[in-house]
Amino acid sequence: MKRVFTCIGFSMATTLFALCFIKYEYIFLLTVGLAVIFIASLIMPNFRQAVVVPLSLASAVFACLLFVATTQTTVEPVRSLENQTAECEFYVIDNGTVGDRSKTYSAKIVKMDGKDVNFKSALYLDKKVNLRPYTIAKGKLKFYSVGKDGFSSYGKYADGIYISAKCNLSECFGKRVNSPMKYVVALRQNIKDKLSYLMSGKEGGLSVALITGDKSYLDRDVKTAFMYSGTSHIMAVSGLHLSVIIGALLFIFKKLKISHKISSLVCIASVILYMGLAGFSGSVTRAGIMLVVMLSAGLFSMRGDSL
Incomplete structure (x- = not known):
């Protein structure tokens, strides 16, 4: 059964990676072409019996549809704000990174010109400005692009950021946002x-x-x-870091003769916490999900298969 999921995962991952290098206007044609080939593979007995061929093609078609749906409903509406200026209410979700000329935050925009919105943005402020995470602030934002696609965004798209903004801060309300x-x-x-x-x-x-x-x-x-x-x-915090931490925890729990289910629960909680500490980057989230799935086997008295 795991080979089935391997085919699905590999086909989707490969397709999504390739879509980052293809102009968006051609993706619809690619989706139709893959769908036609998929249907043909179901009709032809040799390919249908192989299972891997139609399964991989179906996964590729699903990846294209997922890419198109996400682009239309999430990416394009945010990217349409490019070169616009608006009065916004927002809160930053990290402590910022100091550059040569400015300080960069990841921010959640919650209001724009009095209207409720909800999207992330890379926010550039004066180096001397320090914003407290998860505290509502207000300012005039001028939006500009972070890249025309996932490849040219240098990782911004992977963090769910499709637009950047320069901010002239006007005030901080001090109102805290309730978030763990x-x-x-x-x-x-x-x-x-x-x-x-x-x-x-x-x-x-x-x-x-x-x-x-x-x-x-x-x-x-x-x-x-x-x-x-x-x-x-x-x-880049990823599977190497998580493997070292969880491997050390499992070794200690084994020496202390703690039950496998309790050690699995503690390790799963540790994985999720470390994902948060690493900012839920793409690399650590991918590795974390895989490790949580493997550790979950211990909760059902089964053996986790790393392959």
């Missing part, structure tokens, strides 16, 4: 502050990047060295 993520963000910042304090300089910045995925603390020379050596992917 504000505690995770506070814990993440506390970890970064502690690491920076205990291991200052290049070592501290590298530790922050490896543990939380935040590269803003990295020294410029360290960034350059990782870039030229082609090893920047090491700092």
